[in-house]
Amino acid sequence: MDISFNQSLPKTGSLRAGRERFAFLKRDHFRRNLTWFLMALPALVWIFVFKYLTLFGVWIAFTNYKVRRGVFGSEFVGLDNFRFLFATDTALRATFNTIGLNLLFIAGGTIAALFLAWLLYEIYASKLTKYYQTMLLLPRFISWVVVGYFVYALLATDNGLINMFLRSIGLPPIQWYNSPQYWSGILLLVSLWSGMGISSLIYLSGMLAIDVQLFESARIDGANKWQQFKYVVFPMILPLVVINLLLSTAYILNADFGLFFQVTRNQPLLYPTTDVLDTYIYRSLIVTQNVSMAAAAQFYQSIVGFVLVIVFNWIVRRIERADEPLSLF
Amino acid sequence: MDTDRLMNWIGRFSIHLVVLILGLCCLIPLLLILSASFTDEIALTRSGYSLIPSQFSTSAYEMIFRSPQAIVRAYAVSIFTTVVGTIIAVFIMSMLGYALSRPTFVLRKPLSLFVFFTMLFNGGLVPYYILMTQYLRVQDTIFALMLPYFVVVYYVLILRTYFAALPGELIDAARVDGAGEFRIFLTIALPLAKPALATIALFTALNYWNDWTTALYFIRDPQLYPLQYLLYIIQSNAQAMQLQSGVGVNLGEVPTQTTRMAMAVLATGPAALFFLFFQRYLVRGVTLGAFK
């Protein structure tokens, strides 16, 4: 696919020249690599210092950690600290809920963000769009505690807005906070409401980079909006979609604690569908505050994500086209 | 032709309508927060949220603005960290993202893995705290608030994807013209990636703006409290005061729910205004000409 940008850069002569392979480019191979490495260096140093130098902390998960004895001086206990993550049905349910809800959020979130980005792209020339975008970003600033109040104001049994509406049209009110079956949907809606504005930005900025001439030619060929999206927009932002999906997979066992704790008001009757690993871990360790078990939980979340990403990355590599790499590494 | 135009107009109109409705869904809760923050605490409990305060009161703001200098200073700290931190972070991350996006970079794959690995595994709070306070010794400085978000691996990998999609022809052409790699990055890659940079800058800025845990760990000096942390402290102290208030100390009126709403207003308002401005400024360069 021919990619070019509407820029004020020279388009004809030098571009055509650039398509040919010049011998001196190879000669400069080393120098270029050196420059790239130096450019990468500040961030690499940061990553090394902040992430790798502190990595020894992972070992805490395998010890009965005593601060004064140090990470490696503490007693090694093997996988003992991991037992509470698998010991009961409740624990296993937390893992399954996390995976299920995350798959739902990833699918729903991606589709919604793509859709919204496409809508915004279609009206990007309008002066109103930036106001829309600002509005759509607002929920990001509201803490989950406050979101929890609002969801409650909507769903409360006695004087919640939704139940008042149901009553006014002659339907029986629903005790939302006693009815776990509705909560996958409710949490999906709340998370879309909160995150859609910002996650659509990634795709929108990808769309803004597409050459409008592609649309012109598609229109001349009689493509409707859906076909334009399918054949022009989607292939162009596919790398972004894939990388986002891959990175989301990495967090498959992590859940946004505030969403699941505050928005459900931590109602026990809702746990069957809303209890995720992060809330389960919180409830388990609030009493003992065991550092080693907390580290074990974190390690569990990380290692599963890591393995999944390696697997999916391998699959992506098998199906990607050589000239259009999509994989992480 | 005219029907085409009409259809086009209807199409656009319906898109505006859909987006407007979605936008209002996001805006109305904020208006309710604004109204609730100006409502009397007891009235709020009795009659719930409404777009107009059922009983007007400024006691939540009085509670927060007991020491106005502290709030003003906290705004200054937050704005400084957000602006300077975001500029540095986006620059550092885009350099790494760009290098990792170069197909002929020999270290591309190993370094990608080196970077990605840290997205998932980290040593937890205690090693991080010891690193910051005993080796880097940045506690109680403004750097402590900026350092932690200089690199977010997720954003680096997104940036890498954007840069990889840039047309290789332009870069090859610049090389033919004798430009060095760093200059190519500065003069070609960065301007082309403006929408991406703007997006990542916004994400980073949001991280800085909303962050209060970093201050919790590393800042004891009230002069360096960022806004969100100061608001959190005010809130928690108000709650504690209410719980401890004994006889002879009339604190029964300490507003808690309305204070929380007022805090949301104070934290969101300026950031939203800033975004309005920021958005227009950054995306313009690229999209001019793209839309006729």
Next chain:
Amino acid sequence: MAKGFSRRDFLKGMGIAAAAGGVSLTGLTRLAKASPSRFQDLPRLVYIYPGAPQPDVQRVQDALSEYMAERIGATIELRALDWGVYNDQIGLINASAEVYDLAFTAPWINNYYNNVNQEYLVPLQDLLPSLAPSYWASMTPATWEAARVAGGIYGGINQQIFVKPFGPYIRTDILEAVGLGDEFANLTSYEDLEPLMAAIKEYVDQDDTLTHVTYNLSPLNVAENWGFDPQDALLVVRSTDENAQVLIYPQTDEFRQASELIRRWYQAGYAPQDVAQWGEMDAAWTAGQYAVRVSDIVKPGGNAETEARWGWAVASKAIAEPLLTTGSVTATLNGISSTSANPELAVRYLELVNTDPVFFNTLCKGLEGVHWEWADQDQLLVRPANGAASFGDTGYNPNTDWMFGNVFNSYYTDPTQVGAWPQTAELNRNARPSPVLGFTFDRTPVETEIASISAVRTEFGDPLGSGVVDVDEGLARLNQALLDAGIERVRDEMQRQIDAWKSA
């Protein structure tokens, strides 16, 4: 955190014991004119505790330092960390071995048992008797034993209310309106409350502001209400059982009966049917939406305190038997850091703050004539100085006397409170000691089970405690979940430890 707050609930608004004697009040004049520069060479003790910033803290600190310098040859630095961050910050300070001398610790904040387990604190059982003899003698050996963990006493206990006599609070205006004052005063059990609740329900239905009789049916969670001393993980010991047999609380008859009572109340509509609403209990009380708080701590001065806090005059009646338990005695402690360079001086500080009313009240209320003044010195009653409307406006009012030391030395701040300290001391004295007073469970061998039990008890226990589920069904599920989580292993381990503790 919520757990912390509820625990803190019974520790507020205190005055002083008449037994304050010993130290002359003239020391106070000397306190006022402090010049800290003279003491720069003396060791300085750093005391870390939770509290909101106080504008005049430096003045108070200087005055305290001068007073201390003369008596124990050290000065003090008051380092208050904000309430909401205290737990995290002190945790990091400890974990990174930062140097300090004293810190507030308790089972509910800056967890005492974890601090002992992590070796953050200095053992005091040998230092206290020699360096703080009056303080050591001011409490019975049994009381001190309650703070013993893993063979050592790692915290100085603050003398305050040690018993937790739970019972209902009711708004007096409504009590008068329904004309059941005598019935309320003669309550002996929660069952007795039923006719009262029914009468109030009729009243509530006709009133516009009131929406419910009560907002939260809490008594099930408080095992003291039903004659038990609660231990870890839903295990209890009957307060009258000298053999100290460990029982699984939900398997007891009392638990079933209490669950049934609460279920009846719930079905009668005494509390909001939507349990999610119960979290707004405090806001709804302040807004005057309900009449009864079913189970709070009833204590001397408690009614006045509740009225000051929430704005409604109340009557209260204790139902739970006053019981002295390990948990209630260790609710407020001050520990000495293992990073301290001067642990002996820190112990002498504990002696001073717990036995010297002048020093203690300066720490609690600030300087006489600046922050407070005598309203009635014979009654030890004080008021805000210089006509300030409240203590909150004086520039120094941490208002956490119970955190700093012996609250029986605290000056009264409200006329209705006068005499509360001797009454409290009396309550403590007459309280029955739990058969396991002084026993502390070592969780280490059953950490996994404790974690699993913590996770399931909310899910299956809370619905019983709120009455939203059928008792037979709910109880069966709770007990099954607890068995799956390994509660029997925890019970057996605890029984083993208690038996060993008793024979020691």
